[in-house]
Amino acid sequence: MNLLKTPSFLIGMGLFLSTICIALLFPLFYNLDITTRAGVPYMAPSAGHWLGTDHLGVDMVSLLVSGLRSSLYVGFLAGIIATLLGTLLGVYAGFKGGWIDDIITLITNLFLVIPTFVVLILISSSLKEGRSLALIAFIIGATTWTWSARAVRAQASSLKSRDHIALARVNGFGTFGIVTMHILPYLLSYVFMVFILQTATGILSEACISMIGLGPYDSVSLGTILNEAMRNEALTDGAWWAFIPATILITVIVFAFYVINTSMEGVFNPRLRK
Amino acid sequence: MPIFDVIDLNLHYLTRFGDTIHAVSGVSFSLEKGEVLGIAGESGCGKSTLVNGCMGLIIPPLYPTSGDVRVGGESIMNRTPQDIRKNVLARKVAMIPQGAFNSLNPTRKIKDMAADVIADHENGGSKKDIHARLRERFTMIGMEADAVLNAFPIQLTAGMRQRSVIGISTLLNPQVVIADEPTSALDVTTQKSVIKMIFELLHKGIFSSMIFITHELPLLRHVADRIAIMYAGEFVELGATRQIIFDPRHPYTRALMGAMLSAEPGQKQKKPVAIEGAPPNLAKSITGCRFAPRCPQVRQECKAKKQEIRIVGERQVRCDYAE
Amino acid sequence: MLKRHPTLHYILTRAGWYFLTFLVAVTINFFLPRMGPSNPIDIIMAKVGSGLDTKAAKEKEEAYLKEFGLVELDNGGAILRDESGNPVRTPGWKQFRNYILMSLQGDLGTSFLNYPKKVTEIIKQAVPWTLALQFPTIMLGWIIGNILGALAAYRRGVFDRLFFPMALLLSAIPFFAFGMLLVYQFGIEWRVFPAIGGYAGNLIPSLNWSFIGSALYHYILPFLSIFLILAGGQAIGMRSMCIYELGTDYVKYAKWLGINENRVLFYMFRNAMLPQLTGLALSLGGMIGGALITEMIFSYPGLGMAVLTAIQGNDYPLIQGCTLLITVSVLLANFTVDILIGFFDPRVKAGQKGK
Numbered sequence A: 001m002n003l004l005k006t007p008s009f010l011i012g013m014g015l016f017l018s019t020i021c022i023a024l025l026f027p028l029f030y031n032l033d034i035t036t037r038a039g040v041p042y043m044a045p046s047a048g049h050w051l052g053t054d055h056l057g058v059d060m061v062s063l064l065v066s067g068l069r070s071s072l073y074v075g076f077l078a079g080i081i082a083t084l085l086g087t088l089l090g091v092y093a094g095f096k097g098g099w100i101d102d103i104i105t106l107i108t109n110l111f112l113v114i115p116t117f118v119v120l121i122l123i124s125s126s127l128k129e130g131r132s133l134a135l136i137a138f139i140i141g142a143t144t145w146t147w148s149a150r151a152v153r154a155q156a157s158s159l160k161s162r163d164h165i166a167l168a169r170v171n172g173f174g175t176f177g178i179v180t181m182h183i184l185p186y187l188l189s190y191v192f193m194v195f196i197l198q199t200a201t202g203i204l205s206e207a208c209i210s211m212i213g214l215g216p217y218d219s220v221s222l223g224t225i226l227n228e229a230m231r232n233e234a235l236t237d238g239a240w241w242a243f244i245p246a247t248i249l250i251t252v253i254v255f256a257f258y259v260i261n262t263s264m265e266g267v268f269n270p271r272l273r274k
Numbered sequence B: 001m002p003i004f005d006v007i008d009l010n011l012h013y014l015t016r017f018g019d020t021i022h023a024v025s026g027v028s029f030s031l032e033k034g035e036v037l038g039i040a041g042e043s044g045c046g047k048s049t050l051v052n053g054c055m056g057l058i059i060p061p062l063y064p065t066s067g068d069v070r071v072g073g074e075s076i077m078n079r080t081p082q083d084i085r086k087n088v089l090a091r092k093v094a095m096i097p098q099g100a101f102n103s104l105n106p107t108r109k110i111k112d113m114a115a116d117v118i119a120d121h122e123n124g125g126s127k128k129d130i131h132a133r134l135r136e137r138f139t140m141i142g143m144e145a146d147a148v149l150n151a152f153p154i155q156l157t158a159g160m161r162q163r164s165v166i167g168i169s170t171l172l173n174p175q176v177v178i179a180d181e182p183t184s185a186l187d188v189t190t191q192k193s194v195i196k197m198i199f200e201l202l203h204k205g206i207f208s209s210m211i212f213i214t215h216e217l218p219l220l221r222h223v224a225d226r227i228a229i230m231y232a233g234e235f236v237e238l239g240a241t242r243q244i245i246f247d248p249r250h251p252y253t254r255a256l257m258g259a260m261l262s263a264e265p266g267q268k269q270k271k272p273v274a275i276e277g278a279p280p281n282l283a284k285s286i287t288g289c290r291f292a293p294r295c296p297q298v299r300q301e302c303k304a305k306k307q308e309i310r311i312v313g314e315r316q317v318r319c320d321y322a323e
Numbered sequence C: 001m002l003k004r005h006p007t008l009h010y011i012l013t014r015a016g017w018y019f020l021t022f023l024v025a026v027t028i029n030f031f032l033p034r035m036g037p038s039n040p041i042d043i044i045m046a047k048v049g050s051g052l053d054t055k056a057a058k059e060k061e062e063a064y065l066k067e068f069g070l071v072e073l074d075n076g077g078a079i080l081r082d083e084s085g086n087p088v089r090t091p092g093w094k095q096f097r098n099y100i101l102m103s104l105q106g107d108l109g110t111s112f113l114n115y116p117k118k119v120t121e122i123i124k125q126a127v128p129w130t131l132a133l134q135f136p137t138i139m140l141g142w143i144i145g146n147i148l149g150a151l152a153a154y155r156r157g158v159f160d161r162l163f164f165p166m167a168l169l170l171s172a173i174p175f176f177a178f179g180m181l182l183v184y185q186f187g188i189e190w191r192v193f194p195a196i197g198g199y200a201g202n203l204i205p206s207l208n209w210s211f212i213g214s215a216l217y218h219y220i221l222p223f224l225s226i227f228l229i230l231a232g233g234q235a236i237g238m239r240s241m242c243i244y245e246l247g248t249d250y251v252k253y254a255k256w257l258g259i260n261e262n263r264v265l266f267y268m269f270r271n272a273m274l275p276q277l278t279g280l281a282l283s284l285g286g287m288i289g290g291a292l293i294t295e296m297i298f299s300y301p302g303l304g305m306a307v308l309t310a311i312q313g314n315d316y317p318l319i320q321g322c323t324l325l326i327t328v329s330v331l332l333a334n335f336t337v338d339i340l341i342g343f344f345d346p347r348v349k350a351g352q353k354g355k
Helices: A007-029 A060-096 A098-113 A116-126 A133-160 A163-170 A175-211 A222-231 A244-268 B047-055 B081-088 B110-121 B127-140 B145-149 B158-169 B188-204 B217-223 B241-246 B251-263 C006-034 C040-048 C054-067 C092-104 C119-155 C157-172 C175-189 C209-246 C249-256 C261-297 C303-312 C316-344 C346-353
Strands: B004-014 B020-031 B036-040 B062-071 B093-096 B176-180 B209-213 B226-231 B234-240 B310-312 B315-317
Touching: A007 A060, A007 A244, A060 A098, A060 A133, A060 A175, A060 A222, A060 A244, A098 A133, A098 C006, A098 C316, A116 A133, A116 A175, A116 C006, A116 C261, A116 C303, A116 C316, A133 A175, A175 A222, A175 A244, A175 C175, A175 C261, A222 A244, A244 C157, A244 C175, B004 B047, B020 B047, B020 B062, B020 B209, B020 B234, B036 B217, B047 B062, B047 B093, B047 B176, B047 B209, B081 B110, B093 B158, B110 B127, B110 B145, B110 B158, B127 B145, B158 B188, B217 B241, B226 B241, B226 B251, B234 B241, B234 B251, B241 B251, C006 C092, C006 C316, C119 C157, C119 C209, C119 C261, C119 C303, C119 C316, C157 C209, C175 C209, C175 C261, C209 C261, C249 C261, C261 C303, C261 C316, C303 C316
Parallel strands: B036 B209, B036 B226, B093 B176, B176 B209
Antiparallel strands: B004 B020, B004 B062, B226 B234, B234 B315, B310 B315
């Protein structure tokens, strides 16, 4: 496929795969230890600790990779939830039309306007204990689905009026049958693109919510690393290793996702090609 | 004196990869006052490039190789783009584009777009005057001026949009109007009213002559005085309508008419694309007749010798062996 | 009547819609935090009540309960008690009703952390800073970003090839990440700009030049960190839209009609702007959220910092007050943009006629 040849896709994919590699393979070679105080607090990078230590003296590299794994996990889980929810609602609304469509659109627009950030804060602050990674992913997924619902609905709605759908209807297929066999296959590539963006949103949201202190209670994520850095004045102390690597990682992942999305858009939406 | 004169026009494109594509080769024809010339040909035959040439819009990557285009005796080649924009476009030569009903700016009222045309070609004139003039013109051409002028394109039907476009294109009473597939994608009733309107304008003298481009030959039969058949950048036959349609001489024209006439008795018009093969690649220089690879009457000599225009039975034919 | 005034019809419809959204938002804002297991009073008591004996602790607790409207009172203002002598708790719906009534009067409760300061008081101090930072930043970022995008689409060539990848990179950086990078690089490493605060620590807010100057100086980094990313993102989108518009039929026709090049450009720009406006409406919430996080990074004394400290200190009334205000501003902003869209895009109003 020519998609694989586009430079943007390759760059995006490349970046993304490298981060996955780090997350999955790195622990095999390196002993991730996020509990032992291996050194002096905010020790600068050295041979023994490539990225120095945090405010407690824990090895920064371990923290970073653990954080990466958690963030990726949350991002993907949230992305899956949001995409599933959004796609189901969007397809149903777009395909059925009528009052079902109106109601679902109403709800979607409601949630689109109310800032998700605010809802995240409200929910998380009420769950002081027991904020696990999965729970956070779930919350993020449940608040960010609106975008994909809207996007998928538009696609489904335009597909609805195509001939092969009418044919299927005449042949007696029920709604569910039509949706699964005739609409979803066409939407798959689109839904995949939506999923990529939702995952990026998930990772970003997790970072934001963790940064302000409403993150997972018992795990390390890229966002919590940043929160710790802010709270312990790593910025003013000049301990750049405590937050710059995490920031860069988040940026790189999100950037990779966006680039992949842009390259896919370029293929599916040829008008944008020169 | 003819209103419009195209004299041995040759135009070429320079592509990004350095190829030269001879899109229009040796086209000559002229238009008298009140005349309608139809041009027919398959896609890719060079119609669009010819149209650009006729309007004076010869800007890179399109270049003039040789030849001339004259409106009312005045040449419109080799003038600056500003000159063409202000003095030729819409004033001397106007275009009614293909898919005209999508050619209106969706966020602008009809009267505003029309006023823009006037404002950009003439100096002075208050808004009031311009709007009054528009109202007068649109009423004269048979449209409900107030309703249409104050509407946005989305509020008008396809037919009304098409007619608005015709009204706008002919605002400045051009001498030549080029209509590029003005009735495609319209329903039959609307097609009829659009054609009717165009001819009313012609008879009222709003514009003086017309080039009507379409690949629907049956339509040309009703509309054109003369027909030119275009293939691979050249005119292969040019003559009075009756002759072209009922007594074609060029093998290509014959093939087209064959496809049409066989469909005629009671059947829906077919597009004349039932000829095997494809037009030649104009980037490469071609020896001999351009139609040779597909010609049912091809002879050995056709591939070697370039065909020139001959007069055969009161029409111009580009084939040494037509009779 | 409404049929003949599509503008009015449009405005009223949108207003009605936003009002509905507002009601939902207020309800969510009230009930979500209360759905959790933890009880805010217990948290205060944990802080304040240690070291007190049971009776004194109980009195204090009841005083707080009374203060925060969590128990029923009789006409004289004393706490109502049930048979066992325990105070009667106010049911949820009544709390909600009281909350609405109080909010309408401008009372958003009392802050836990800064007791007995009122929430509205704290917010009032923070809002001007947030407004001053966010409003110009978002507006300028949007406008300039779109202009740059249009230029890139029109000129293509070298400008485009240089500009596009840069803008793409910028647009993908999360606000806070960029903020952090800027703070570190320019605030700490190179010490060109101040790293934190809205103004120099030794100054008291007042309307004199030295204060204003200091405030402006502290304004630059947070402004840049939001502005650059916003502009980058807008530029990318606008560039795509303009490329599309440049190839449309109406642009070709306008050129054939001999319409002035500048006018054609204006047509294209105006039409490409419309989806950008719609995009603005959709992302306003996110932008404001991002700007708030930027405030937190820079310890800028706006709503962002207020929310942050509130969260860290479990100050529920303050959290709620801030989120309510944030939500309301997002709704207002969206409403404004909707009206603007209706104004610029005749298709929206005309589309109503067809119904």
